Structures are given as C-alpha cells and as structure tokens.
Amino acid sequence: MHARADPDADRADVPQELHRARVCLLLHQHGWSPQIPARRVVQRDDEAVATWVSV
Template sequence: MRYAQGGGLTDERRVFREKLRMGAAERFARGEENAVIARDLRVSVRSVQRWRKTWSQGGPRALASKGPASLPLLSDELFAVLELELVKGPVAHGWPDQTWTLSRIKTLIGRRFHKSYTVQGVAALLNRHGWSCQVPARRAVERDDAAVAGWVKETWPDVE
C-alpha cells in the first residue's frame, strides 16, 4: 500500500492489518467466498483475492507482516543530533535570518549527515518526532499591548 505523503503504516496499524489477513486465512480454510470475507472485514475484494493467492502458495505464514517497508534514514540518535543543530539556529549554519524552512532543514541534513531527504520527507520526519509548523506572529517592535487593549475597549465601540 502506498501513500502520497511518503508515509507508511504505523506499528499499530500494521498489527491490525496482519490480524485481518490472519482472520481471512482462517476463513479461506473454511472455504468461504472472497466477496463475503471482503464485506465482513470491510476491505476490497481485490485485497482478499491477493491474500488468498498468497495463502494458497505459502500458507498463513505468508500473510504475516514483514515489518515496516523501510527504516527511517535518520535514527533516533541522529535525530537528537539534528535537534541540537536546529536549536543553534539558521544563522549558525550560514543563512541570513532566523527562519527555519523545510528546504533549509533538508540542506542541513544533507550537509551534516550526508543523507538525502525530500522536502515532504523532512516534513514527515519532523512530524513523526513531534515538531510542528509554526508561523511567527509579525508584530511591530514598538507595539504597546496595553494601549491596543485600551483602544479596543474605549475607542472601537465609538467607531462601530
């Protein structure tokens, strides 16, 4: 199964799918029809057909999960190093301002770890480790929040 965002199944979802396949294997042994199995398990008939073919060639063991499709390029230890690099800020790595972008992080990963990620892959990597996209609030340095609050309470009602 492929995902447009470059992701894959989580461990929980992989276990769930394996249970579905094993349940289907028991039903194959009982001689049930593909359409009935597909309807009961809420999967496509084509999936059940593929599972049945695999089961007929290799038995229930052939339907067992083979683990994740691929391992992440950056291990948890390397990601911890990346986090330390990100904390230093973009200026420390040669960029002119203090804004991290996905393409900058991609470049940093390439320079520091000699690993090649796509921009979408960097986004997935960061999301997987609990990072989120944040846009800084653009406010004037001279802004006086107390004066703004007073204006909203006193002047704005008169304007309305």
C-alpha cells in the first residue's frame, strides 16, 4: 500500500513565471515595494558585493 502524495508537493518544484505587474502587486500586498536603482553607483566595491551575494 502506497501513501498518497501531497498534491501541493509537485507544484513546489515547478518554476512559475510572473509578469512584472503581478510581482509588483504581490509585493504591495505584503507591504513591500519594488526597489529599482535609477543608476549604477559610481563607487562600487565589487569584492564586497560578491561576498554579500554569495552568502
């Protein structure tokens, strides 16, 4: 006898693509906002960024 699989477990492995407007809506529903930099900073420490991203 096999245990029944959780129907939601299969969906967790399937990536979903969301439209930009839908992402904004989801962010606002949770009290967040999309933060898009207007420009790249002049003084940037690429080593610090790489360390931060790898964490």
